Amino acid sequence: MPDAHTDVLVAGAGPAGLTLACELVLAGVRTTVLERDPAPPGFCRGFNLNARSLDLLEHRGLADRFLAEGPTLPATAFVGTAALDLAAMRTRHPYVLGIAQTRVEELLAERAEELGVRILRGHRLTGFREDGEGITADVTAPDGPLRLRCDWLAGCDGGRSTVRKAAGIAFPGTPARRFALLGDVVLADPGALPLGTTAGPGGGSVFTIPRPGYVRLVTAEPDPPEDRDEPVTPDRFQEVLDRALGRRVEIAEVRWLTRFGDAARLAERLRAGRVLLVGDAAHIHPPAGAVGVNAAIDDAMNLGWKLALVARGLAPERLLESYHTERHAAGARLLRDTRAQALLAAEGERLAPVRDLLGELATAEGTAGHVAETITGVNTRYPAHDEHGHPWEGRMIPGDGLLPAPARTGGGALLLDEAAAPAAVREAAASWNGRVTVTAVPSGRLPGTYAVLVRPDGHVGWVARPGAGAGAEAAGGAVRSALEWWFGPPAPLPVAG
Numbered sequence: 154m155p156d157a158h159t160d161v162l163v164a165g166a167g168p169a170g171l172t173l174a175c176e177l178v179l180a181g182v183r184t185t186v187l188e189r190d191p192a193p194p195g196f197c198r199g200f201n202l203n204a205r206s207l208d209l210l211e212h213r214g215l216a217d218r219f220l221a222e223g224p225t226l227p228a229t230a231f232v233g234t235a236a237l238d239l240a241a242m243r244t245r246h247p248y249v250l251g252i253a254q255t256r257v258e259e260l261l262a263e264r265a266e267e268l269g270v271r272i273l274r275g276h277r278l279t280g281f282r283e284d285g286e287g288i289t290a291d292v293t294a295p296d297g298p299l300r301l302r303c304d305w306l307a308g309c310d311g312g313r314s315t316v317r318k319a320a321g322i323a324f325p326g327t328p329a330r331r332f333a334l335l336g337d338v339v340l341a342d343p344g345a346l347p348l349g350t351t352a353g354p355g356g357g358s359v360f361t362i363p364r365p366g367y368v369r370l371v372t373a374e375p376d377p378p379e380d381r382d383e384p385v386t387p388d389r390f391q392e393v394l395d396r397a398l399g400r401r402v403e404i405a406e407v408r409w410l411t412r413f414g415d416a417a418r419l420a421e422r423l424r425a426g427r428v429l430l431v432g433d434a435a436h437i438h439p440p441a442g443a444v445g446v447n448a449a450i451d452d453a454m455n456l457g458w459k460l461a462l463v464a465r466g467l468a469p470e471r472l473l474e475s476y477h478t479e480r481h482a483a484g485a486r487l488l489r490d491t492r493a494q495a496l497l498a499a500e501g502e503r504l505a506p507v508r509d510l511l512g513e514l515a516t517a518e519g520t521a522g523h524v525a526e527t528i529t530g531v532n533t534r535y536p537a538h539d540e541h542g543h544p545w546e547g548r549m550i551p552g553d554g555l556l557p558a559p560a561r562t563g564g565g566a567l568l569l570d571e572a573a574a575p576a577a578v579r580e581a582a583a584s585w586n587g588r589v590t591v592t593a594v595p596s597g598r599l600p601g602t603y604a605v606l607v608r609p610d611g612h613v614g615w616v617a618r619p620g621a622g623a624g625a626e627a628a629g630g631a632v633r634s635a636l637e638w639w640f641g642p643p644a645p646l647p648v649a650g
């Protein structure tokens with residue numbers, strides 16, 4: 154029988170829920186994860202981690218664990234047949250890592266266990282009630298129904314999120330208009346379909362992706378059943394495949410069959426009272442670009458440290474509004490980019506010239522970097538606390554060894570030019586000890602400034618403006634304002650004994 158009270162209850166142990174739980178426990182918050190399924194699924198949806206995820210994992214010293222698991226590739230598929238040149242991105246990881254989503258989840262679950270996260274599998278959240286003091290969650294568990302009490306509830310429970318629906322958060326967007334069937338299969342004759350796109354005589358096509366010991370086949374389903382949740386049977390898959398190819402390709406073994414559509418929706422609010430939405434619960438999009446796992450990790454890394462500070466009573470709830478502001482905007486871009494790719498890939502001959510043009514831009518010197526950074530989220534820029542044009546404001550800090558150890562433990566970092574920073578800045582920061590670690594960096598490493606505040610998710614929260622206001626007092630005041638904005642009020646001074 155689990156404890157009846159936890160600081161944060163996380164519904165769902167997918168990439169979003171596991172990442173968020175790790176971040177919360179790392180920051181000292183009691184966290185319980187409820188997972189509906191008793192065991193991990195026997196199929197695998199995604200097969201990659203992109204540069205943005207690796208950059209984020211780098212801030213916890215975890216990127217190497219994931220990089221040890223698979224090959225890295227300098228390009229990835231884009232709008233059907235074109236390639237996206239990832240090597241042109243400004244990141245420590247200018248490639249895509251080939252790694253099964255199931256393995257990503259295993260590694261995250263291992264990390265969660267190391268940190269002491271409690272994961273209750275076979276526990277489904279069925280509803281909740283919020284009152285002035287917290288939330289009571291209704292759960293069905295293997296031994297019968299349960300009631301759990303928590304201060305905060307994170308809905309990481311996928312695209313059909315129970316949490317989102319029970320919170321009454323609208324999910325506007327576009328319904329699915331096109332459907333595709335996906336089959337992870339072993340072909341009787343492995344040479345029967347080449348890798349990539351095979352066109353049939355009647356305008357249909359099949360996309361073949363190599364997997365270890367099998368292939369993933371994806372083909373349009375022009376006549377989906379009325380009930381889109383109707384299971385895809387082997388006979389139905391074979392029928393649609395044969396029609397697309399205009400010939401029979403024999404399937405020897407079926408591993409997983411499913412149907413997916415191109416619906417695109419973004420939750421109206423990522424926060425309602427004590428409820429927060431993360432990952433697919435907050436946004437669904439066509440699988441073009443292979444970014445869903447990455448967006449889930451990105452949301453969770455943005456929310457984790459903020460929710461931890463608020464749950465511990467250190468920062469005001471206002472900080473959680475920045476989660477909505479930052480990640481709702483990122484969600485809107487995610488929908489735009491994946492919808493554009495899905496439309497272009499599906500539209501046949503009519504849009505072939507647009508695909509050609511975009512394919513050229515995605516590999517040309519001068520534009521390739523921008524396109525790749527946009528599609529992968531590497532160039533994500535959040536509104537800064539005190540925007541004044543320093544190129545680092547709101548962006549992830551360049552990963553060139555500047556960022557010291559504190560971020561690895563989930564805290565923030567104040568980087569000071571050891572020769573140029575006024576002593577008042579260091580003195581002011583002492584009141585945030587435990588939340589922020591002050592680190593001196595060699596003189597001249599911080600271009601055009603003497604101090605940079607790095608949030609726990611690696612984004613630059615503030616850059617000091619040399620010359621703005623005169624003297625040590627102004628410098629101390631500026632850093633105090635930035636620290637309070639991101640990390641809550643300073644610790645009270647100890648009472649003299």
Ligand SMILES: Cc1cc2nc3c(=O)[nH]c(=O)nc-3n(C[C@H](O)[C@H](O)[C@H](O)COP(=O)(O)OP(=O)(O)OC[C@H]3O[C@@H](n4cnc5c(N)ncnc54)[C@H](O)[C@@H]3O)c2cc1C
Binds near residue numbers: 164190201278413432
């Ligand atoms: C065919 C396909 C291919 C894809 N390929 C890629 C790819 O190559 N790369 C990529 O990055 N993304 C890919 N995606 C998208 C990716 O799989 C999702 O975006 C990602 O899994 C979202 O993570 P999440 O943690 O938000 O949600 P999920 O992974 O859906 O996790 C939600 C979890 O919550 C649990 N849950 C649900 N309801 C409850 C409840 N009431 N109580 C408790 N637990 C509950 C579920 O069992 C599940 O474990 C693909 C998606 C599809 C459909």
